Amino acid sequence: xxxxxxxxxxxxxxxxxxxxxxxxxxxxxxxxxxxxxxxxxxxxxxxxxxxxxxxxxxxxxxxxxxxxxxxxxxxxxxxxxxxxxxxxxx
Amino acid sequence: xxxxxxxxxxxxxxxxxxxxxxxxxxxxxxxxxxxxxxxxxxxxxxxxxxxxxxxxxxxxxxxxxxxxxxxxxxxxxxxxxxxxxxxxxxxxxxxxxxxxxxxxxxxxxxxxxxxxxxxxxxxxxxxxxxxxxxxxxxxxxxxxxxxxxxxxxxxxxxxxxxxxxxxxxxxxxxxxxxxxxxxxxxxxxxxxxxxxxxxxxxxxxxxxxxxxxxxxxxxxxxxxxxxxxxxxxxxxxxxxxxxxxxxxxxxxxxxxxxxxxxxxxxxxxxxxxxxxxxxxxxxxxxxxxxxxxxxxxxxxxxxx
Numbered sequence: 001x002x003x004x005x006x007x008x009x010x011x012x013x014x015x016x017x018x019x020x021x022x023x024x025x026x027x028x029x030x031x032x033x034x035x036x037x038x039x040x041x042x043x044x045x046x047x048x049x050x051x052x053x054x055x056x057x058x059x060x061x062x063x064x065x066x067x068x069x070x071x072x073x074x075x076x077x078x079x080x081x082x083x084x085x086x087x088x089x090x
Numbered sequence: 091x092x093x094x095x096x097x098x099x100x101x102x103x104x105x106x107x108x109x110x111x112x113x114x115x116x117x118x119x120x121x122x123x124x125x126x127x128x129x130x131x132x133x134x135x136x137x138x139x140x141x142x143x144x145x146x147x148x149x150x151x152x153x154x155x156x157x158x159x160x161x162x163x164x165x166x167x168x169x170x171x172x173x174x175x176x177x178x179x180x181x182x183x184x185x186x187x188x189x190x191x192x193x194x195x196x197x198x199x200x201x202x203x204x205x206x207x208x209x210x211x212x213x214x215x216x217x218x219x220x221x222x223x224x225x226x227x228x229x230x231x232x233x234x235x236x237x238x239x240x241x242x243x244x245x246x247x248x249x250x251x252x253x254x255x256x257x258x259x260x261x262x263x264x265x266x267x268x269x270x271x272x273x274x275x276x277x278x279x280x281x282x283x284x285x286x287x288x289x290x291x292x293x294x295x296x297x298x299x300x301x302x303x304x305x306x307x308x309x310x311x312x313x314x315x316x317x318x319x320x321x322x323x324x325x326x327x328x329x330x331x332x333x334x335x336x337x338x339x340x341x342x343x344x345x346x347x348x349x350x351x352x353x354x355x356x357x358x359x360x361x362x363x364x365x366x367x368x369x370x371x372x373x374x375x376x377x378x379x380x381x382x383x384x385x386x387x388x389x390x391x392x393x394x
Contacts, residue, residue: 007353011364014335020343020360022353030343034336 107298269384282306318371325376338372
């Protein structure tokens with residue numbers, strides 16, 4: 001079961017949603033992830049919960065006027081994106 | 091052998107960026123000679139709690155097996171002078187030396203509120219090493235007080251406003267400050283390497299001189315209100331650009347110090363930084379080492 005990484009904190013700086021990732025290596029070099037508004041909203045909804053395509057698609061359907069097919073496709077892309085960026089943990 | 095006799099210790103108090111640091115060092119030691127850059131920061135104990143207490147143990151550095159898990163040994167701010175180790179309830183900072191006898195070591199609680207320094211009091215580099223270790227302590231303990239020790243050269247303009255110049259080593263931070271001193275009237279160098287930036291309860295942001303200033307002996311116990319940060323980059327021209335939101339944070343972040351593997355300290359730093367960049371201006375200056383570069387950044391902050 002995948003979850004959002006518990007050590008990442010979502011913050012709003014100006015108009016941007018960001019997470020500073022204290023990645024390994026240099027003491028003071030970090031990665032900064034930016035999220036768009038939808039991704040940021042999803043991040044808040046998903047905190048502490050299981051992250052899977054069905055769950056994300058259901059959330060998208062609740063909030064946005066999208067077809068279930070579109071929501072599933074977007075959810076799939078988003079979960080992959082989170083995974084690729086290393087934002088998930090087991 | 092007097093190995094078992096505890097040396098008598100004297101408490102010394104310093105106020106840096108509004109935080110009190112207490113040093114417990116052997117009474118026989120003249121601490122002002124050991125730490126000359128700290129003299130201007132001495133203060134009375136007053137009735138407040140010290141943010142950090144650092145005790146000198148004139149003992150052998152504990153054996154390597156007792157240091158813990160190696161975390162990292164390179165920092166943009168500190169260079170490769172240190173190694174950091176983590177134990178269940180402590181952090182260990184080691185100053186490397188190929189001769190084992192000349193190593194220095196500091197063991198700190200996880201919030202850096204209490205540290206013990208191990209080293210030889212007759213080491214000619216004692217002052218330098220203790221100063222470095224105190225910088226590690228102050229940099230970390232400050233994070234829990236909305237204070238960030240940054241890697242920057244900072245000027246005070248009209249005794250009122252601070253502008254901090256950031257950049258990788260060799261970018262010309264000190265040079266840019268010098269250009270301000272030469273070409274912008276009413277400018278003073280506040281600190282040339284490690285000023286402290288503090289976000290006050292009322293949302294105002296101050297920048298403070300500290301006992302650490304790199305190669306420039308500029309140890310001023312004073313503060314001015316921080317107007318902003320400028321990240322410098324060498325270029326064939328002078329061009330100033332403002333940064334907002336995420337970009338402003340990214341511009342300042344690499345110049346901040348935090349032991350990233352401690353989640354609490356790291357998050358405290360990022361929290362403070364996220365608020366800081368909303369309170370002050372952040373710019374990016376592509377620049378030459380000339381008078382026009384200083385005039386360009388001056389104009390951006392004080393004229394436009």
